Amino acid sequence: MEIQVLEARSSKGYRKKVCAYCRVSTDALEQENSLENQIAYYENLIQSNPEYEYAGVYYDFAISGYKEKRPGLQKMLTDARNGKIDLIYTKSVSRFARNTAIVLKASRELKELNVGIFFELQNINTLSSQGELMLTILAAFAQAESESGSIGAKMVYQRKYEQGIPVQYLERCFGYTKNEKGEFVPDTEQAKWIVKIYEMVAEGYSLSAIADEMNAAGVKTDKGAGWVESTVKRILENEIYKGDYIMHKNYVNEERKLVRNRGEVDAWYIEDDHPPIVSRQLWDKAQEARKKKRDYLDMDCQIREVTEENYPYKGRLFCAKCGSPLTHRIYSNGNRMSWDCSGRRRHGKDFCTGIHVPDTAVRQWKFDGNIYISIKDSRKSIKEFSYTKESSWSRRHKKKEFVREVPEFTEENYPYYRSIFCAECGSRLVRHIKKHGDIVWECNGRKRKGATYCEGVRIPDRVVQAFMPIRKAIYIKERKGRNGTKHYSYSCKKPERATRKEQG
Ligand SMILES: [Zn+2]
Numbered sequence: 001m002e003i004q005v006l007e008a009r010s011s012k013g014y015r016k017k018v019c020a021y022c023r024v025s026t027d028a029l030e031q032e033n034s035l036e037n038q039i040a041y042y043e044n045l046i047q048s049n050p051e052y053e054y055a056g057v058y059y060d061f062a063i064s065g066y067k068e069k070r071p072g073l074q075k076m077l078t079d080a081r082n083g084k085i086d087l088i089y090t091k092s093v094s095r096f097a098r099n100t101a102i103v104l105k106a107s108r109e110l111k112e113l114n115v116g117i118f119f120e121l122q123n124i125n126t127l128s129s130q131g132e133l134m135l136t137i138l139a140a141f142a143q144a145e146s147e148s149g150s151i152g153a154k155m156v157y158q159r160k161y162e163q164g165i166p167v168q169y170l171e172r173c174f175g176y177t178k179n180e181k182g183e184f185v186p187d188t189e190q191a192k193w194i195v196k197i198y199e200m201v202a203e204g205y206s207l208s209a210i211a212d213e214m215n216a217a218g219v220k221t222d223k224g225a226g227w228v229e230s231t232v233k234r235i236l237e238n239e240i241y242k243g244d245y246i247m248h249k250n251y252v253n254e255e256r257k258l259v260r261n262r263g264e265v266d267a268w269y270i271e272d273d274h275p276p277i278v279s280r281q282l283w284d285k286a287q288e289a290r291k292k293k294r295d296y297l298d299m300d301c302q303i304r305e306v307t308e309e310n311y312p313y314k315g316r317l318f319c320a321k322c323g324s325p326l327t328h329r330i331y332s333n334g335n336r337m338s339w340d341c342s343g344r345r346r347h348g349k350d351f352c353t354g355i356h357v358p359d360t361a362v363r364q365w366k367f368d369g370n371i372y373i374s375i376k377d378s379r380k381s382i383k384e385f386s387y388t389k390e391s392s393w394s395r396r397h398k399k400k401e402f403v404r405e406v407p408e409f410t411e412e413n414y415p416y417y418r419s420i421f422c423a424e425c426g427s428r429l430v431r432h433i434k435k436h437g438d439i440v441w442e443c444n445g446r447k448r449k450g451a452t453y454c455e456g457v458r459i460p461d462r463v464v465q466a467f468m469p470i471r472k473a474i475y476i477k478e479r480k481g482r483n484g485t486k487h488y489s490y491s492c493k494k495p496e497r498a499t500r501k502e503q504g
């Protein structure tokens with residue numbers, strides 16, 4: 001029996017049909033990009049590869065200022081649909097088209113036909129897995145361009161892209177340096193501190209305790225500043241330290257600033273993007289410790305109107321350090337409440353280092369009468385408190401008296417005293433010394449002629465000082481905001497009432 005051997009239609013022996021696409025500048029000065037040069041270059045490049053079959057060079061003329069018509073590109077797409085092309089060579093994304101959306105549309109359509117585009121500068125084939133990532137990035141460019149009309153973002157990204165720098169690595173952060181490719185590489189010295197931060201949090205230390213530790217060790221942030229709670233918090237929330245990366249966590253806005261992405265552009269989470277500094281176990285442990293603290297603070301923390309009915313201990317809590325009453329404070333966007341030393345709040349930390357008791361803690365205590373609260377000296381996140389009755393506290397302590405030294409009434413101490421006036425009646429503001437030596441400036445009109453003459457203004461000296469330096473006379477107005485807060489504003493315009501008086 002004769003066996004006919006059929007040659008397998010394997011990829012072996014099959015040569016890919018490869019073409020090139022270029023945009024040719026009509027600018028005569030750009031000799032190296034002339035059409036002849038480019039055709040010669042691609043012809044040579046493709047024909048020198050034995051696996052390739054030369055399928056020609058397609059091109060369009062790039063005429064600046066005109067809406068681009070692209071007969072070359074259209075022809076190439078038609079030929080690709082007809083199976084005449086397997087792979088397209090092109091210089092780079094920006095040389096393919098000025099508008100990223102065009103590149104993206106063409107790449108996607110070709111990809112469906114299983115035709116790849118090879119971008120030489122980026123060294124990426126759209127059919128490869130890297131190419132998939134690149135198309136994603138291109139989609140983001142296109143979206144950013146169309147949504148914000150942002151030429152700035154496009155320019156910054158594309159310039160980076162042209163230089164072969166992955167765009168996701170525009171950002172910098174403490175703990176990492178970058179290699180010549182722009183990839184994150186752990187910085188040995190800083191990485192030690194990152195690990196330490198995560199370990200301390202996992203052990204229950206508070207963010208402020210960690211910030212203190214960093215400052216005491218003389219470590220500076222990547223911006224060369226000292227550490228505060230929020231810098232530590234940002235480090236703990238950054239997945240970069242476990243080796244992951246969120247592309248487009250930040251993006252470049254119209255003002256060419258790198259800003260936080262709040263849904264303006266798509267973001268992608270990339271796992272194992274670069275070498276981690278903290279293990280996934282440690283990262284999780286730290287997050288658990290933080291969650292534990294949040295849960296503790298969230299416990300029964302529905303905030304009601306602050307009345308004695310809702311908070312029977314209101315007015316009965318005191319600071320054991322200075323004896324001042326604790327007053328409530330609502331924070332974390334209205335989600336949490338605490339009782340804080342009013343002495344520190346009013347007179348500063350020289351007077352009392354303060355005390356801050358979460359309302360959730362007070363709720364669990366059983367007591368009647370006034371109590372004096374102290375805090376166990378600990379740097380852990382979840383604090384321990386103890387409290388004593390007023391009688392036993394008073395036996396051992398005395399309430400601290402705050403007396404501020406009042407600066408003498410001289411022009412040197414109050415250089416503005418002649419230029420501040422009431423915006424309502426135009427009267428001069430005069431100095432008044434309150435209990436404890438706090439200084440306020442009050443409308444002299446009201447003071448002398450009563451509330452029917454002028455409702456008056458009372459402004460703390462520190463606010464006046466914040467308005468300075470001012471060279472002209474200013475007229476100050478006081479407004480009551482919600483929650484009894486006061487706002488002050490000033491203008492250089494004399495009130496009408498005062499002007500009329502002068503004329504009359
Ligand atoms: Zn206090």
Ligand SMILES: [Zn+2]
Binds near residue numbers: 424427457
């Ligand atoms: Zn007045």
